[in-house]
Amino acid sequence: MANIKDVAERAGVSVATVSRVLNGNSPVAETRERVLAAVRELGYRPNSVARALRTARTGALGLVISDLTNPFFTELADAVEDAARGLGYSLVIGNAGERPAQQDDYIRTLLDRRIDGLLVSSAGTGSAMLREVVASGTPLVLLDRAVPGIDAPCVRADGRTALTDLAAHLAALGRRRPAIIVAPAGTPTGDERLELFRDALAGHGIALPDERVGATPDLQPSGGRRMMSDFLDLPEPPDAVLATDNLMALGAMDELRARGLRVPDDMALVVYDDVPWFAHTDPPLTAIAQPTRDLGRAAVRTLLERIEGRPAASVLLPARLVPRRSCGEAPAR
Amino acid sequence: MANIKDVAERAGVSVATVSRVLNGNSPVAETRERVLAAVRELGYRPNSVARALRTARTGALGLVISDLTNPFFTELADAVEDAARGLGYSLVIGNAGERPAQQDDYIRTLLDRRIDGLLVSSAGTGSAMLREVVASGTPLVLLDRAVPGIDAPCVRADGRTALTDLAAHLAALGRRRPAIIVAPAGTPTGDERLELFRDALAGHGIALPDERVGATPDLQPSGGRRMMSDFLDLPEPPDAVLATDNLMALGAMDELRARGLRVPDDMALVVYDDVPWFAHTDPPLTAIAQPTRDLGRAAVRTLLERIEGRPAASVLLPARLVPRRSCGEAPAR
DNA sequence: GAGGGCTACGAAATCGATTACACGGGTGAT
DNA sequence: ATCACCCGTGTAATCGATTTCGTAGCCCTC
Structure with a gap:
């Protein structure tokens, strides 16, 4: 050449x-x-390698994503990729597969590659390597998941409004015994969604007792299925279930179908993350839609602020309730 | 630092x-x-930038994927990423979004970045930039989609066995009027699947007339829905439909549901690409499963052969039929 | 017409590594 | 005892760009 x-x-x-x-x-x-x-x-x-060496700018961003095959993160990655390209950056991607060790591995090689900035949707709370990123001075933006003790802007969705609306929605439809399936305790995202949901329900005089809080070890269909099964075995099963991740919702649906129960007649079901597929299920699932693409865009924009030396604040974009038919009654539309 | x-x-x-x-x-x-x-x-x-300059090896592979949000390609990308990491390579990813121009853009910047090798699942038949890749001497492996006139190994799945099995499956279940939804004519993948399916059916004395061949402009649910609608409006509607891409199958299901038709009673439905979701639909869809992860692994392995200067042949891995319940009768299991 | 200020360009340093080559000293063979 | 060789190490070239600094030529001004 x-x-x-x-x-x-x-x-x-x-x-x-x-x-x-x-x-x-x-x-x-x-x-x-x-x-x-x-x-x-x-x-x-x-030769951009030579240019990068001389200018100390690679024109590449790093993205470490917690689980690429989870549709929510797929869409997030896609949005990030799109935004990065739009601004003339390439994207080096790493899939942590929810394994903190692998995440650290990736972050290390990305630092070695001298990427101009790093986006991380952290698996677990493993922050050892993240601390090094901050120390190294590489611009860092956290995506979807905040990490305690890491001083970096975080771009994520705020579920408060959506969960408040959901509580009202459920209350209006006469559901009195809600349940929730969440990520393991200690996961910031899971804890927060649980707390917000519980608060919102309390506003309608509805309780969310611990027996109707199911924590799965992983964000996979299998976990969702087991939790749903546990719920159904309760002396007083719930009449509505919120799955705080789309894969867990899939598993929950499987269990319902396996038992011959119908949505919404026998059980109302709501899913966090409005991936396109849920509009195609039967019945279409009521969902809490995170502004996924906006999150990706905002994250890249925030990262660029940092890269260009400007201060950048965290971004909190509102999620919203998308009522479909899985809680009973057609949506107003 | x-x-x-x-x-x-x-x-x-x-x-x-x-x-x-x-x-x-x-x-x-x-x-x-x-x-x-x-x-x-x-x-x-x-500093791997400096090292790359000196050694003329970046330790990075490029992956240009036709549509990252299509679950089949998501899984493919994930498998590629996994295999690359396992061999000590980073992955720079580009999402062409089925736009040839964007694909060319990406290939160009990847070449500028002096990636050690390139994997492309080509959108369209646009081969201008691919020709340059070959000319540049950068190791290239095509993924899932062959491109006529490009001299590079191609790693993809062979649907012959699966489609033969499918034809037998349909014939055994008494379906006599099959239809197929394919990508636009001229797409190698689509053409091939159509031809193989038609041949396989012929073996059972079943015809696949042109009126039951629906080509959609894009690989999206909307196209699948429209084609299904057209089929249903025929004087003699089909009694089985094969959607040659998972997103098109989604749309097809929507149309069936909208018309109050049931699978498999009113219509048998088969989907190409066995993405995990289809095991969770009601009923679970009979699918043609491509060995996605194996394809990803094989592609990376093949690319490495080329990088290390060894000759490498194309790889054809068999897809297989996964009978579920969407054509009638429970699978043998 | 001399000095000052531009403009357009070249020479060479630089980024941070790898590596060819040279060299000093020790070891083993003869 | 001498020579050849090898081992460990340092010096310096190199990868391919960008960028600092210097300079030749030109125009302008007074």
Whole structure:
């Protein structure tokens, strides 16, 4: 592949001139044409590795995502990728698969690669490597999941309004014994959703006792299914279940179907994360929609602020309730 | 961040020695300990940009995927990412979103970044930039979709056996009027699936007339829905439909539901790509499962062969029929 | 017409690693 | 005892760009 020296020789100028023409920094001479012609003829494309070394900017962002195969994170990654490209950045992606060790591995190699900035939707609360990121001065933005003790802006959705609306929705439909399936205790996201939901229900005089709070070890269908099964085995089973992750909701539906129970007649079901699929289930599931693409965009924008040296604050975008038919009664629309 | 010179000074040796200790190339001296101590104390990590410039190897692979939000490709990307990491490579990802122009854009920047090898599941048949990749000498492996005129190994699934089995399955269940929903004509994947299906059906004396072949402009639910609608409006509607992409199947299901038709009683439905979700639909959909993760692994392995200068052949892995309940009768299991 | 200020450009330093080459000193063979 | 060789190490070239600094030539002004 042709390099800048080849171009310089062909155009009969120095490499400095070639570089200047290409970066539009200073000159505007008639050499310009000769240089551009040489570039064209040789099919020259600057080596961005060399450029990165010299300028200390790689033009790449790192994204470490907790689980790429979870549709919510897929869409998030897609939005991030889109935004990054729009701003001229490439994206180096790492899938932690919810394993903190792997996440740390990735962060390390991304730092070695001198990415210009890092986005992390952290698996677990493992913050050892994240602390190093902060120490290294690499711009960092947390995505979807805040990490205690890490001083970096966090971009995520706020479920308060949506959960308040959901409580009202359930109360209006006469559901008195709600339940919730959450991530393991200690997960900031899970804890928060539980707390907000409980508060919102309290506003309608509805309790959410611990027996109707099911924590799964992982965010997988199997966990959701087991929790639903436990709920159904209670002396007084719930009449509505909120699954705080889309995969867990899938499992919960399986269990209902396996027992021959129908949604919404026998059980109301609500899912956190409005992935397109849920509009195609039978019945379409009432969902809490996080503004996924907006989150991705906002995260990249925030990261760029940091990269360019400006201060950047955390971003909290409202999630909203999307009523469909899984709690009874058609949505107003 | 500390660099190799800092380490050298602290250890009282030359940078060459530091490099050699770290890369295990030649020495085994007692300086070794001093160097390692200095590395530890300074928290030194080699700058891979500099290393890449010098060695002409970036340790990164590029993946241009046709549509990241399509679950089939999500899983494929995930498998590729996994395999790449396992072999010590990072993955720079680009989502073409089925837009050839964007695909070319990505390929260009990936080449500029001097990735060690490139995986492309090509959107459309746009091969201009792919031709350049081949010309540049960058190892290239095509994924899932072959591109005519591009001399590079292609890793994909072979649907022949699965479609033969499907034809038998449908024939055994008494379905005589099958239909197929495919990608636009001219798409190698779509054309091939149509042809194989038609051949397989012919083996059972079943015809697949053009009126029961629906081509959608895009691989989206909306297209699948429209095609299903067209089929249902035929004077003699089909009694079984094969959707050759999972998203199109979703749309097809929507249309059936909207018309109050039931699967499998009123219509048998089969989906290409066995994404986990289809096991959770009601009824669970009979599917043609591509060995997605194996494809990803094989693709990376093939790419590495090329990177290491060995010749590499195309790989064709068999897809298989996963009978569930959407064509009638419970699967044997 | 001399000095000052631009402009356009080249020479060379630089980024941070790897590596070819040179060299000093120890070891083993003869 | 001498020579060849090897081992461990340092010096310096190198990868391909960007950027600082210097300079030649030009125009302008007084």
